[in-house]
Amino acid sequence: MSNLADIIENYILGKLTGEQRQFMILRRNELAEELNCAPSQISYVLSTRFTANRGFVVESRRGAGGFVRILRIPGQQLIYLKAANTVTEDPRPENIEVVISNLENHQMLSGRESELMRQFFRLTEGHWSLAERARILRKLILRLSDF
Amino acid sequence: MSNLADIIENYILGKLTGEQRQFMILRRNELAEELNCAPSQISYVLSTRFTANRGFVVESRRGAGGFVRILRIPGQQLIYLKAANTVTEDPRPENIEVVISNLENHQMLSGRESELMRQFFRLTEGHWSLAERARILRKLILRLSDF
DNA sequence: AAGTCAAAGGTCAGGAAAGGTCAAAGCTTA
DNA sequence: TAAGCTTTGACCTTTCCTGACCTTTGACTT
Numbered sequence: 411m412s413n414l415a416d417i418i419e420n421y422i423l424g425k426l427t428g429e430q431r432q433f434m435i436l437r438r439n440e441l442a443e444e445l446n447c448a449p450s451q452i453s454y455v456l457s458t459r460f461t462a463n464r465g466f467v468v469e470s471r472r473g474a475g476g477f478v479r480i481l482r483i484p485g486q487q488l489i490y491l492k493a494a495n496t497v498t499e500d501p502r503p504e505n506i507e508v509v510i511s512n513l514e515n516h517q518m519l520s521g522r523e524s525e526l527m528r529q530f531f532r533l534t535e536g537h538w539s540l541a542e543r544a545r546i547l548r549k550l551i552l553r554l555s556d557f
Numbered sequence: 558m559s560n561l562a563d564i565i566e567n568y569i570l571g572k573l574t575g576e577q578r579q580f581m582i583l584r585r586n587e588l589a590e591e592l593n594c595a596p597s598q599i600s601y602v603l604s605t606r607f608t609a610n611r612g613f614v615v616e617s618r619r620g621a622g623g624f625v626r627i628l629r630i631p632g633q634q635l636i637y638l639k640a641a642n643t644v645t646e647d648p649r650p651e652n653i654e655v656v657i658s659n660l661e662n663h664q665m666l667s668g669r670e671s672e673l674m675r676q677f678f679r680l681t682e683g684h685w686s687l688a689e690r691a692r693i694l695r696k697l698i699l700r701l702s703d704f
Numbered sequence: 705a706a707g708t709c710a711a712a713g714g715t716c717a718g719g720a721a722a723g724g725t726c727a728a729a730g731c732t733t734a
Numbered sequence: 735t736a737a738g739c740t741t742t743g744a745c746c747t748t749t750c751c752t753g754a755c756c757t758t759t760g761a762c763t764t
Binding site for chain 4: 413414415447448450451454455458472473475476504555
Protein backbone atom coordinates (compact mmCIF):
# COMPACT_ATOMS: atom_id res chain seq x y z
CA MET A 411 0.00 0.00 0.00
CA SER A 412 2.73 2.43 -0.67
CA ASN A 413 3.52 2.56 -4.30
CA LEU A 414 4.88 5.62 -5.95
CA ALA A 415 1.50 7.00 -6.86
CA ASP A 416 0.39 6.89 -3.24
CA ILE A 417 3.58 8.52 -2.08
CA ILE A 418 3.18 11.34 -4.54
CA GLU A 419 -0.45 11.80 -3.65
CA ASN A 420 0.35 11.94 0.04
CA TYR A 421 3.17 14.37 -0.55
CA ILE A 422 0.87 16.79 -2.28
CA LEU A 423 -2.02 16.23 0.06
CA GLY A 424 0.34 16.77 2.95
CA LYS A 425 1.41 20.15 1.66
CA LEU A 426 -2.18 21.11 1.06
CA THR A 427 -3.84 20.01 4.26
CA GLY A 428 -0.84 20.21 6.54
CA GLU A 429 -0.29 23.84 5.78
CA GLN A 430 -3.98 24.62 5.50
CA ARG A 431 -3.41 25.93 2.03
CA GLN A 432 -6.00 26.23 -0.67
CA PHE A 433 -3.34 25.71 -3.30
CA MET A 434 0.24 24.72 -3.92
CA ILE A 435 2.75 25.11 -6.68
CA LEU A 436 5.38 22.63 -7.71
CA ARG A 437 7.94 21.94 -10.40
CA ARG A 438 7.22 18.62 -12.03
CA ASN A 439 10.84 17.75 -12.72
CA GLU A 440 11.99 18.79 -9.28
CA LEU A 441 9.44 16.67 -7.51
CA ALA A 442 10.20 13.76 -9.79
CA GLU A 443 13.86 14.01 -8.94
CA GLU A 444 13.14 14.34 -5.24
CA LEU A 445 10.95 11.29 -5.25
CA ASN A 446 13.20 9.46 -7.64
CA CYS A 447 10.69 8.76 -10.36
CA ALA A 448 9.87 9.61 -13.93
CA PRO A 449 8.36 13.05 -14.41
CA SER A 450 5.47 11.55 -16.28
CA GLN A 451 4.56 9.72 -13.11
CA ILE A 452 3.76 13.06 -11.51
CA SER A 453 1.45 13.79 -14.41
CA TYR A 454 -0.14 10.40 -13.97
CA VAL A 455 -0.91 11.01 -10.34
CA LEU A 456 -2.24 14.47 -11.02
CA SER A 457 -4.59 13.23 -13.67
CA THR A 458 -5.86 10.25 -11.71
CA ARG A 459 -5.96 11.52 -8.13
CA PHE A 460 -6.39 15.25 -8.35
CA THR A 461 -9.42 15.35 -10.56
CA ALA A 462 -12.25 17.82 -10.59
CA ASN A 463 -14.54 15.18 -9.21
CA ARG A 464 -12.37 14.91 -6.17
CA GLY A 465 -12.38 18.63 -5.70
CA PHE A 466 -9.16 19.74 -7.32
CA VAL A 467 -8.16 21.87 -10.22
CA VAL A 468 -4.73 21.51 -11.75
CA GLU A 469 -3.25 24.24 -13.86
CA SER A 470 0.19 24.30 -15.40
CA ARG A 471 2.53 26.11 -17.67
CA ARG A 472 5.26 24.66 -19.82
CA GLY A 473 8.53 26.04 -20.89
CA ALA A 474 11.07 28.03 -18.93
CA GLY A 475 9.70 28.90 -15.55
CA GLY A 476 7.03 26.28 -15.95
CA PHE A 477 5.05 25.07 -12.98
CA VAL A 478 2.10 23.06 -11.82
CA ARG A 479 -0.48 24.64 -9.56
CA ILE A 480 -2.91 22.50 -7.63
CA LEU A 481 -5.99 24.10 -6.14
CA ARG A 482 -8.60 22.53 -3.96
CA ILE A 483 -12.03 23.78 -4.69
CA PRO A 484 -14.48 24.63 -1.98
CA GLY A 485 -17.75 22.73 -1.79
CA GLN A 486 -20.13 24.83 -3.77
CA GLN A 487 -18.03 25.18 -6.85
CA LEU A 488 -17.52 21.47 -6.63
CA ILE A 489 -21.18 20.94 -7.30
CA TYR A 490 -20.94 22.84 -10.55
CA LEU A 491 -17.84 20.94 -11.54
CA LYS A 492 -19.46 17.63 -10.83
CA ALA A 493 -22.47 18.66 -12.84
CA ALA A 494 -20.26 19.66 -15.74
CA ASN A 495 -18.66 16.27 -15.57
CA THR A 496 -21.94 14.44 -15.81
CA VAL A 497 -22.60 15.93 -19.19
CA THR A 498 -22.16 13.06 -21.64
CA GLU A 499 -20.34 13.27 -24.94
CA ASP A 500 -23.58 12.98 -26.87
CA PRO A 501 -26.02 14.83 -24.67
CA ARG A 502 -29.55 13.80 -25.50
CA PRO A 503 -32.38 15.84 -24.03
CA GLU A 504 -32.71 13.45 -21.07
CA ASN A 505 -29.11 13.92 -20.10
CA ILE A 506 -29.44 17.66 -20.28
CA GLU A 507 -32.54 17.54 -18.16
CA VAL A 508 -30.83 15.38 -15.55
CA VAL A 509 -27.93 17.78 -15.30
CA ILE A 510 -30.10 20.87 -15.01
CA SER A 511 -32.60 19.49 -12.57
CA ASN A 512 -29.78 18.13 -10.46
CA LEU A 513 -28.29 21.58 -10.21
CA GLU A 514 -31.69 22.95 -9.38
CA ASN A 515 -32.12 20.40 -6.62
CA HIS A 516 -28.86 21.53 -5.14
CA GLN A 517 -30.15 25.06 -5.22
CA MET A 518 -27.36 26.05 -7.52
CA LEU A 519 -29.85 27.29 -10.09
CA SER A 520 -32.94 29.32 -9.48
CA GLY A 521 -36.16 28.22 -11.12
CA ARG A 522 -35.88 30.93 -13.66
CA GLU A 523 -32.27 30.12 -14.42
CA SER A 524 -32.91 26.46 -14.96
CA GLU A 525 -35.91 27.19 -17.14
CA LEU A 526 -33.73 29.50 -19.15
CA MET A 527 -31.23 26.76 -19.77
CA ARG A 528 -33.91 24.23 -20.62
CA GLN A 529 -35.45 26.53 -23.19
CA PHE A 530 -32.05 27.38 -24.58
CA PHE A 531 -31.30 23.78 -25.41
CA ARG A 532 -34.79 22.98 -26.54
CA LEU A 533 -34.81 25.87 -28.98
CA THR A 534 -31.43 25.04 -30.42
CA GLU A 535 -32.03 21.35 -30.86
CA GLY A 536 -30.35 20.15 -34.02
CA HIS A 537 -28.38 23.32 -34.47
CA TRP A 538 -24.97 21.85 -33.67
CA SER A 539 -23.29 18.53 -33.34
CA LEU A 540 -23.95 16.74 -30.09
CA ALA A 541 -20.34 17.14 -29.09
CA GLU A 542 -20.70 20.85 -29.57
CA ARG A 543 -23.83 20.93 -27.46
CA ALA A 544 -21.95 19.10 -24.74
CA ARG A 545 -19.15 21.62 -24.85
CA ILE A 546 -21.60 24.50 -24.62
CA LEU A 547 -23.50 23.03 -21.72
CA ARG A 548 -20.31 22.37 -19.81
CA LYS A 549 -19.07 25.88 -20.37
CA LEU A 550 -22.37 27.40 -19.36
CA ILE A 551 -22.28 25.51 -16.11
CA LEU A 552 -18.68 26.31 -15.34
CA ARG A 553 -19.39 29.95 -16.07
CA LEU A 554 -22.12 29.90 -13.50
CA SER A 555 -19.68 28.72 -10.87
CA ASP A 556 -17.92 32.04 -11.17
CA PHE A 557 -20.93 33.99 -9.91
CA MET B 558 -16.17 -28.17 9.20
CA SER B 559 -12.82 -26.89 8.20
CA ASN B 560 -12.68 -26.44 4.52
CA LEU B 561 -10.60 -23.77 2.90
CA ALA B 562 -13.30 -21.15 3.01
CA ASP B 563 -13.67 -21.56 6.74
CA ILE B 564 -9.95 -21.41 7.26
CA ILE B 565 -9.72 -18.20 5.31
CA GLU B 566 -12.68 -16.72 7.12
CA ASN B 567 -11.21 -17.56 10.48
CA TYR B 568 -7.83 -16.24 9.50
CA ILE B 569 -9.32 -12.86 8.68
CA LEU B 570 -11.70 -12.86 11.61
CA GLY B 571 -8.78 -13.76 13.83
CA LYS B 572 -6.77 -10.79 12.72
CA LEU B 573 -9.75 -8.54 13.17
CA THR B 574 -11.05 -9.65 16.53
CA GLY B 575 -7.79 -10.93 17.97
CA GLU B 576 -6.06 -7.63 17.49
CA GLN B 577 -9.13 -5.57 18.24
CA ARG B 578 -8.77 -3.89 14.91
CA GLN B 579 -11.50 -2.16 13.00
CA PHE B 580 -9.83 -3.00 9.73
CA MET B 581 -7.11 -5.01 8.09
CA ILE B 582 -5.25 -4.94 4.81
CA LEU B 583 -4.04 -7.92 2.89
CA ARG B 584 -2.53 -8.90 -0.42
CA ARG B 585 -4.75 -11.40 -2.16
CA ASN B 586 -1.92 -13.27 -3.82
CA GLU B 587 0.16 -13.37 -0.67
CA LEU B 588 -2.60 -14.79 1.45
CA ALA B 589 -3.44 -17.30 -1.25
CA GLU B 590 0.16 -18.46 -1.29
CA GLU B 591 0.33 -18.61 2.48
CA LEU B 592 -2.81 -20.70 2.69
CA ASN B 593 -1.91 -22.67 -0.36
CA CYS B 594 -4.98 -21.98 -2.41
CA ALA B 595 -6.08 -20.24 -5.57
CA PRO B 596 -6.25 -16.45 -5.31
CA SER B 597 -9.80 -16.51 -6.55
CA GLN B 598 -10.70 -18.48 -3.47
CA ILE B 599 -9.88 -15.45 -1.38
CA SER B 600 -12.28 -13.46 -3.50
CA TYR B 601 -14.90 -16.12 -3.02
CA VAL B 602 -14.65 -15.99 0.73
CA LEU B 603 -14.69 -12.22 0.77
CA SER B 604 -17.81 -12.07 -1.33
CA THR B 605 -19.69 -14.75 0.57
CA ARG B 606 -18.60 -14.22 4.15
CA PHE B 607 -17.59 -10.61 4.47
CA THR B 608 -20.72 -9.02 3.15
CA ALA B 609 -22.30 -5.75 4.15
CA ASN B 610 -25.14 -7.66 5.71
CA ARG B 611 -22.74 -9.29 8.06
CA GLY B 612 -21.16 -6.03 9.01
CA PHE B 613 -18.19 -5.76 6.72
CA VAL B 614 -17.05 -3.53 3.93
CA VAL B 615 -14.42 -4.76 1.54
CA GLU B 616 -12.49 -2.34 -0.61
CA SER B 617 -9.72 -3.16 -3.01
CA ARG B 618 -7.41 -1.79 -5.62
CA ARG B 619 -5.97 -3.64 -8.57
CA GLY B 620 -2.70 -3.20 -10.32
CA ALA B 621 0.76 -2.74 -8.93
CA GLY B 622 0.58 -2.14 -5.22
CA GLY B 623 -2.91 -3.51 -5.14
CA PHE B 624 -4.52 -4.56 -1.89
CA VAL B 625 -7.69 -5.63 -0.19
CA ARG B 626 -8.97 -3.75 2.83
CA ILE B 627 -11.56 -5.27 5.08
CA LEU B 628 -13.45 -3.03 7.49
CA ARG B 629 -15.89 -4.07 10.12
CA ILE B 630 -18.84 -1.84 10.50
CA PRO B 631 -19.58 -1.32 14.09
CA GLY B 632 -22.90 -2.59 14.97
CA GLN B 633 -25.60 -5.00 14.99
CA GLN B 634 -24.90 -7.49 12.27
CA LEU B 635 -21.67 -8.36 13.94
CA ILE B 636 -23.51 -9.66 16.94
CA TYR B 637 -25.24 -12.25 14.80
CA LEU B 638 -21.97 -13.28 13.25
CA LYS B 639 -20.32 -13.74 16.60
CA ALA B 640 -23.28 -15.71 17.83
CA ALA B 641 -23.09 -17.99 14.82
CA ASN B 642 -19.46 -18.56 15.57
CA THR B 643 -20.11 -19.61 19.16
CA VAL B 644 -22.20 -22.52 18.03
CA THR B 645 -20.16 -25.58 18.87
CA GLU B 646 -19.67 -28.60 16.63
CA ASP B 647 -21.87 -30.78 18.85
CA PRO B 648 -24.47 -28.37 20.11
CA ARG B 649 -26.08 -29.82 23.19
CA PRO B 650 -29.19 -28.08 24.48
CA GLU B 651 -27.15 -25.98 26.90
CA ASN B 652 -25.05 -24.55 24.08
CA ILE B 653 -28.11 -23.76 22.03
CA GLU B 654 -29.69 -22.04 24.98
CA VAL B 655 -26.57 -19.97 25.59
CA VAL B 656 -26.51 -18.78 22.01
CA ILE B 657 -30.18 -17.91 21.89
CA SER B 658 -30.36 -16.16 25.22
CA ASN B 659 -27.22 -14.26 24.37
CA LEU B 660 -28.85 -12.93 21.24
CA GLU B 661 -31.93 -12.08 23.26
CA ASN B 662 -29.85 -10.20 25.79
CA HIS B 663 -28.40 -8.15 22.99
CA GLN B 664 -31.92 -7.42 21.85
CA MET B 665 -31.24 -9.08 18.55
CA LEU B 666 -34.14 -11.43 19.06
CA SER B 667 -37.55 -10.56 20.35
CA GLY B 668 -39.05 -12.72 23.07
CA ARG B 669 -41.31 -14.40 20.57
CA GLU B 670 -38.46 -15.03 18.16
CA SER B 671 -36.19 -16.60 20.70
CA GLU B 672 -39.00 -18.74 22.02
CA LEU B 673 -39.65 -19.86 18.48
CA MET B 674 -36.06 -20.95 18.11
CA ARG B 675 -35.99 -22.70 21.45
CA GLN B 676 -39.09 -24.66 20.63
CA PHE B 677 -37.80 -25.53 17.22
CA PHE B 678 -34.70 -27.17 18.60
CA ARG B 679 -36.52 -28.78 21.45
CA LEU B 680 -39.07 -30.33 19.14
CA THR B 681 -36.49 -31.65 16.73
CA GLU B 682 -34.14 -33.08 19.28
CA GLY B 683 -32.67 -36.32 17.97
CA HIS B 684 -33.89 -35.73 14.47
CA TRP B 685 -30.49 -35.03 12.96
CA SER B 686 -26.86 -35.43 13.75
CA LEU B 687 -25.42 -32.87 16.11
CA ALA B 688 -23.27 -31.50 13.30
CA GLU B 689 -26.39 -30.98 11.28
CA ARG B 690 -28.12 -29.20 14.14
CA ALA B 691 -25.11 -26.94 14.39
CA ARG B 692 -25.28 -26.16 10.71
CA ILE B 693 -28.97 -25.35 10.94
CA LEU B 694 -28.60 -23.12 13.94
CA ARG B 695 -25.78 -21.19 12.30
CA LYS B 696 -27.78 -20.71 9.16
CA LEU B 697 -30.83 -19.59 11.04
CA ILE B 698 -28.82 -16.97 12.83
CA LEU B 699 -27.04 -15.73 9.75
CA ARG B 700 -30.36 -15.54 7.94
CA LEU B 701 -31.63 -13.29 10.68
CA SER B 702 -28.74 -10.96 10.11
CA ASP B 703 -30.03 -10.33 6.64
CA PHE B 704 -33.19 -8.74 7.97
C1' DA C 705 11.03 41.94 -34.62
C1' DA C 706 12.06 37.46 -35.90
C1' DG C 707 14.40 33.42 -35.29
C1' DT C 708 16.55 29.98 -32.40
C1' DC C 709 17.32 27.36 -28.36
C1' DA C 710 16.94 25.22 -24.05
C1' DA C 711 13.88 24.25 -20.43
C1' DA C 712 9.84 23.16 -18.85
C1' DG C 713 5.45 20.28 -18.88
C1' DG C 714 2.12 16.92 -21.82
C1' DT C 715 0.91 12.57 -24.16
C1' DC C 716 0.76 8.04 -25.23
C1' DA C 717 1.81 3.21 -25.95
C1' DG C 718 3.27 -0.71 -23.70
C1' DG C 719 4.85 -3.88 -20.13
C1' DA C 720 4.19 -5.56 -15.48
C1' DA C 721 1.65 -6.29 -11.36
C1' DA C 722 -2.21 -6.68 -8.91
C1' DG C 723 -7.17 -8.05 -8.09
C1' DG C 724 -11.99 -9.60 -10.38
C1' DT C 725 -15.08 -12.82 -12.88
C1' DC C 726 -17.19 -16.80 -14.24
C1' DA C 727 -18.05 -21.36 -15.76
C1' DA C 728 -17.23 -25.89 -14.69
C1' DA C 729 -15.74 -29.56 -11.83
C1' DG C 730 -15.66 -31.41 -6.99
C1' DC C 731 -17.73 -32.19 -2.51
C1' DT C 732 -21.42 -32.70 1.15
C1' DT C 733 -25.54 -33.63 2.80
C1' DA C 734 -30.27 -34.27 2.99
C1' DT D 735 -29.66 -38.06 -6.75
C1' DA D 736 -30.66 -33.13 -6.38
C1' DA D 737 -29.24 -28.90 -4.17
C1' DG D 738 -26.01 -26.15 -2.68
C1' DC D 739 -21.49 -24.99 -1.19
C1' DT D 740 -16.33 -25.03 -2.50
C1' DT D 741 -12.33 -24.70 -5.50
C1' DT D 742 -9.88 -24.01 -9.33
C1' DG D 743 -8.04 -22.13 -13.56
C1' DA D 744 -8.41 -19.44 -17.65
C1' DC D 745 -9.14 -15.01 -18.98
C1' DC D 746 -10.33 -9.90 -18.02
C1' DT D 747 -9.82 -5.26 -16.19
C1' DT D 748 -7.47 -1.89 -13.55
C1' DT D 749 -3.59 0.50 -11.93
C1' DC D 750 1.11 1.65 -12.05
C1' DC D 751 5.33 3.25 -14.15
C1' DT D 752 8.59 4.41 -17.64
C1' DG D 753 10.61 6.14 -21.79
C1' DA D 754 10.31 8.14 -26.22
C1' DC D 755 8.54 11.87 -28.43
C1' DC D 756 5.64 16.31 -28.67
C1' DT D 757 4.38 21.12 -27.55
C1' DT D 758 4.80 25.40 -25.22
C1' DT D 759 7.24 29.22 -23.29
C1' DG D 760 10.66 32.58 -22.14
C1' DA D 761 15.21 34.26 -23.08
C1' DC D 762 18.77 35.26 -26.01
C1' DT D 763 20.61 36.56 -30.65
C1' DT D 764 20.87 38.99 -34.56
